[in-house]
Amino acid sequence: MTEGTGWRERRIMVQGRPIFVRLGPEVPGSIPLVHVHGFAVSGSYLLPTARALAGRATTVVPDLPGYGRSAAWGHALGLPSLAWALLEVLDALGLDRVFLIGNSMGGPLSLEVAHSAPERVAGIVLASPAGGVHNQPLGRALLQLARDVRRERPRMIPVVLPDYLRFGPVNGLHLFSELVRFPSLERLLRTPVPTLAVLGTRDPLMPPPARVREVARLAPPHVTVVMIDGAAHAMNFSHPGELAHVIGCWLDGAEITDDPGQPGVARVLPIRRERT
Structure with a gap:
């Protein structure tokens, strides 16, 4: 049982293989929020934000094929195949239209799904979307990743380390090299659905x-x-807390402000558009 009142765990079948999914309390009439994890890890580290948003809409946190507690597929799926698998997960859960909330690799995957099936996506949230010129070449991206490890919360290590070890360094390097080549900026500027991009000032x-x-x-x-x-x-x-507050403001169409429940922890810096 996933920690938290009303949370459930399920295994669904995608192409004959079991996929592990965490489901928050059902919120009737809501458009579900589907949280999409990054490369080499499972959806476990997304649960703090998913729990913070669970009262707003039905919440779904899957482990994509080959990740976490989902079955391996014999090889690491590339980004297009993972995006297809994410759509298959939505089909298996009977979700016709959702909001996608992707972190790191989950950002490009959300963009891929939005571009290929915009009628299925009410909007996407890109939390630290990886990929693009800033991460190229691969050596530069690996150095950025090493710097980021020192900036993350130490208590995240026991959450993600088992996932990294299970995924393996060879699969991780192969997929990471594909990820850094993904044209995130170009896809973002041409996104066909409402999109919120949230970036951290300490993210290398x-x-x-x-x-x-x-x-x-x-x-x-x-x-x-x-x-x-x-x-x-x-x-x-x-x-x-801060991320969930930003997402909640955006979903409500309200002005995005600092989280009153997290005073002094982090400031939200909205990007003002120039008036023409």
Whole structure:
């Protein structure tokens, strides 16, 4: 049983293989929130933010094929195959339309699903979306990843270390090299659905604030960009209150402000668009 009142665990079948899914309390009439994890790890580290949002909508936290407690597929699936598998998970759960909340690799996967099946996606949240020019070449991305490890909360280590060991270094390096080549910026600027991008100011895998502001000014009106001061890459684990508050404001169409429940912990830095 997943920790937390009303949470359930299920195994569903995708292409004849079992997929592990965590389900929050059902919220009738809501558009479900599906949390999508990063590379080489399971959905376990997403649970702090998922729990914080569980009262707002039915919440789903799957382990994608080959990750965490889901069955291995004999080889590490690439990003297009993982996006297809995510759609298969939605089908198996009977979810016609959802919000996708992706961290790291979960950002590109959410963008892939939104571009391929926009009628299935009410909107996407990209929390530290990896991939693109800032992470290239691979050697640069590996150094960024090493710097980020030192900036994450130490209590995340026992949560993700078993996942990394199970996934394996060879699979991890192969998938990470594919991830850094993913054109996240280009897909973001052409996203067909409402999109919220949330970046941390201490995340070495993300561009510096000046570049983020430049990108935000290029984005279409249905894209919102916000920065959380003090957050590193795995903000879903380290800053769940602030991230959940930002997502809640965005879902409500309200002004995005600092989380009143986390005063002094992290500041939200919304990107202002220039008036024309």
